Amino acid sequence: MRSDPSRAGWGLKAATWAGVLFLHIPLALIILYAFSAEDKSYVFPPPALTTQWFAAAWAREDVWAAIGLSFRVALISTALAMVLGTLAAAGLARTRFFGRDAISLLLILPIALPGIVTGIALRTAYHTMEIPFSFWTIVVGHATFCVVVVYNNAVARLRRTSPSLIEASMDLGADSFQTIRYVILPQLGSALLAGGLLAFALSFDEVIVTTFTAGQQTTLPIWMLQELIRPRQRPVTNVVAVVIIALTFIPILVAYYLTRADEQPNGR
Amino acid sequence: MSLALSAAAPVMPRGGALRRLSDLLYTRRGLLMVALLGPPLLWFGVIYLGSLFALLANSFFALDEFSGVVNRSQLTLQNFREMTDPANVDVVLRTVAMAVSVTLACGLIAFPIAYYMARYARGPQKALLYIAVMLPLWSSYLVRLYAWKLLLAKEGAISWVLAEVHMTWLLDAVLSTPGIGGNSLSFSRLGTFIVFVYMWLPFMILPIQAAIERIPGSLLEASSDLGARSGTTFWKVIFPLAMPGIAAGSIFTFSLTLGDYIIPQVIGDSTLFIGQVVYRQQGVAGNVPFAAAFSLVPIVVIGVYLWIAKRLGAFDAL
């Protein structure tokens, strides 16, 4: 429902913008701190501004190793999630059968239950089956909770796609595989891309399930967590934080623009 | 018309295995469903449900204290008995209390924002607000946590601001209050509370906004047409219809707070929350069975909460 903005009370407007500021000031502060010359504490305001810490962060081996691991994990997990999520969406989007809602719930569960439950469940399973921690133990956890992100995007798009498009394609002589290639995938395209971007961001940032399934390995969030608990070189951490903000900012914005039309109830 | 349409040309069939497979999948819908849903269901069934089952099973094993090895040959309720120790019960109560207060605070702060977004914001302002709320939601949890570490630090921005307005005495008074205070804001219960509220705020804003947006404008018009003033319209029409959105948002804030172990560890005083106990037990203590048993607590609590939320209509708003 829509009312004239000028009729909103000033109290309401103040509360709204105060809330938005509350959400964003901490992020702005981090960006400021990345340039702070002080390296022993979090003193405010920063005594001087410098860009030296960017070079220092660039030189840190452990940071690069963590970024590399996070990146590889996110890539593989996203790929797996995209396959599983698309298959599930294709199977569930327009069908109605007994148990359909239960399956939807199952897909959402890894994100709906607290991360600690998913994390310890996987940890327990690995422990019981005596599987050692490895790259794949992390990927399995990540792929599992990334599926629902891709699934939601794919289902939203499939619901907006007219089923007669598939029938028309087959009517004109294209078999199932040709139809997938020439009609279904192009229709799904941007939704899958958006889902993949979101899944990537989710995996890149995830820390709770990862700490349970990584053992001694260090992803970027785990690195960040260690720095939070026992700071080694505060300014470098600030710089890394700014880099993370930038890295996750972009996929989110792109994904938003790709699927804006799917959110509106009236579509196009 | 010089179109050679006299004789109907036959449709050229493509031969090959792919076409035969396509025929099979078309005529046997059941097979198609298996092909589509098989892989995801197998993954989720084996990996996810399987590990949840392993969790449940492990909670009935016990750690042999002398050998440090988990005894899998014998089922026992020892873990559950341990959980009734006063220390552990304290942990649970503390965590639930925090979850409830965070949920209430988030609701109070989120509602005006969501209301303004849904009812009054238009066009570019609306898109801006939406992105402004969505970005923190999706950007790194740890970075946002780190930002608060900076803000709350003894020498950080908040202390500085309070010093500038000569209100440091207020901060000292709060910090010396037992139960919510601590050495500094960044190591206190109050600090933990503030950070929780900050983290989950977007999760509360978006469902409420969606719920209010779904209220047809004609309802408000009908209400004022029947003589109600804006206050009455708000409490009698808008708020009840926004309730499912509030309930949906509260599921997130409650559940996320209940299971979190990182914020209490980074920002908190040294009292323990559920998540921390689980984390420590499976890590340092090597007592995976106890951790498993303890992690059933948040599951049960959330189950109860979900049941209450469902009665309030939260699932219609998700």
Place this chain on the structure above:
Amino acid sequence: MTVAVTLEAVSCVFGSGAQAVRAVDRVDLTIEGGEFFTLLGPSGSGKTTCLRMIGGFTLPTSGRILIGGQDVSHLPPYARPVNTVFQDYALFPHMNIRDNVAYGLMVQGVERAARHARADQMLDLVRLSGVGARRPGQLSGGQRQRVALARALINQPQVLLLDEPLGALDLKLREQMQTELKALQRQLGITFLFITHDQHEALSMSDRIGVFNNGRLEQVGVPQAIYNRPATRFVAEFVGAANVFDGARAREIAGVDSVMLRPERIRLGASPQARLSGAVIDAQYFGSFSRVRVDWGGEAVSVDLNPELHPDLPTPGDTVHLHWQADAVHPLQQGVAP
């Protein structure tokens, strides 16, 4: 004349047990090659399901479907020599018009230059030259409809299925398209199988009509036969306005149990030596005719009058005398024999 499509005892049942819905119930139908055949009926009567079974989008639960003599009952759509014009046109939004029309050739592997040339030819055929580079979203409803037609004809199908293609068009455009479709069909000589719920459309365009009701085919025949000699009460009332009498009244008029009398076959006369007389209930003016309802012992009889002959509408309450010729009365069967 060869037979284009045959349905042998075709049924389509959705669901099972107590909730089973017989969308199509043991239909037998033969459609000749080169004819314009219309499936006519209200929503839910089974005509669309029948079309979908012929196209291959729904599979029959029992019976056989033959196209050009070949049993296609369980073949997928891409293996059948039929093409469809869909109700919502189903143009591919991510392709331009030329690629849409050429799609059928593209999936067969025809190379680009040849298929683009053919596509342009087809667009000329439907009088839509020059829009090849545009996207479906940029065209009007009527133009999209022509594109759908061109796309469906490019594979030179034995049968063209048209699923209520004119439903979304406004009246003038519809009438224009009706004429064009009929002319196109004559020109190409392809069998057209047309679905509509509009009886005027069916009567004006078809060589033969099949009337559906509740999943059964109630009557098949040329338009004049359907209109003047309807087999059942349903057909009589669906195709045009009808006065239907049962029981004692029917026997009084014609000596059988059920009769139909079209309103336009009844005359208003001065002579009391009429078939029947009664008081006027109401009278309405429709421009090209006026409809008067006359009370006959509790039942309303509709009479359509030529306004030129009766410029003043009869007043409610007046007594009028109705005449008709013997052959205007048509006996009806009691429902369709199972």
